[in-house]
């Protein structure tokens with residue numbers, strides 16, 4: 001049985017001596033071969049299914065460590081700014097730890113499933129009349145005057161310590177690092193964490209080749225591509241609707257040190273990847289997660305990804321997080337009477 005990632009990687013994830021480990025048995029997620037994407041792209045494609053974590057996104061990796069530290073340090077509460085998944089995860093792990101959580105989310109820009117989670121887990125939910133960047137600024141101001149509240153956004157380095165374990169798992173399964181690792185980029189904590197994990201395994205001689213990091217932002221919310229913050233970012237991929245990434249320099253370092261790239265994908269390209277993943281691979285992800293696969297299709301098509309490469313795409317959140325986007329493409333819900341004839345006709349059967 002998978003013991004949760006602090007225990008699984010105890011020698012690599014530091015926690016305070018004697019700390020009570022707060023875990024929901026996160027991590028140990030599937031590294032799923034993707035035969036359809038492999039055929040389409042001519043690559044050897046694997047998907048790292050982070051929607052399989054306890055609250056349905058990769059955020060649980062960082063939150064188990066952040067809340068374990070917070071509790072050990074005597075915090076009475078945790079606070080975070082979030083586009084939704086960080087807040088869902090913070091609320092869950094705070095509930096598990098028996099402490100309060102406060103979440104600051106951009107009003108009207110959070111997918112229903114994530115808001116439902118924060119409500120269910122009992123977080124104090126503040127819908128801020130601003131965007132994610134405003135929320136993060138507010139959260140950082142609160143903790144300055146309130147040391148008894150722990151800030152658990154990925155500006156907190158212990159979040160990165162938890163999230164780097166995804167790279168360990170990939171290398172443990174493949175026996176090597178992928179040639180290229182592709183993932184969505186919003187606040188840029190995750191690309192920072194993956195690169196840190198790969199470098200640690202390489203430094204310890206567990207892998208002899210580092211991957212290139214390929215990060216993808218939504219075209220309407222791509223500060224790292226433009227080279228400057230985006231004042232009013234726009235994308236349907238609300239999880240990465242972030243105009244000024246907190247881990248900006250670390251993301252650029254991961255890109256450059258790995259000889260990788262950070263590029264933009266349009267909402268249409270994201271939706272095409274979103275639909276392809278569900279309909280051809282049976283993997284239902286939330287829109288932002290599909291940005292990594294949209295990036296795979298883009299760079300395999302334009303030659304920046306060499307044919308035959310072994311690649312891993314991290315899909316960061318479960319599709320159930322954002323039912324509205326899935327249902328928005330539903331054209332005509334068919335209604336039938338309780339009648340077999342009507343059913344066979346509606347199914348186009350003879």
Ligand SMILES: Cc1ncc(COP(=O)(O)O)c(/C=C/C(=O)C(=O)O)c1O
Pocket residue numbers: 057081082083084085086087154184185186187188189190191239240286288289316317
């Ligand atoms: C599904 C999903 N995919 C990708 C990202 C981008 O990761 P980062 O580049 O590490 O920010 C997020 C981020 C969400 C938040 O930032 C939040 O929840 O506040 C996400 O939820």
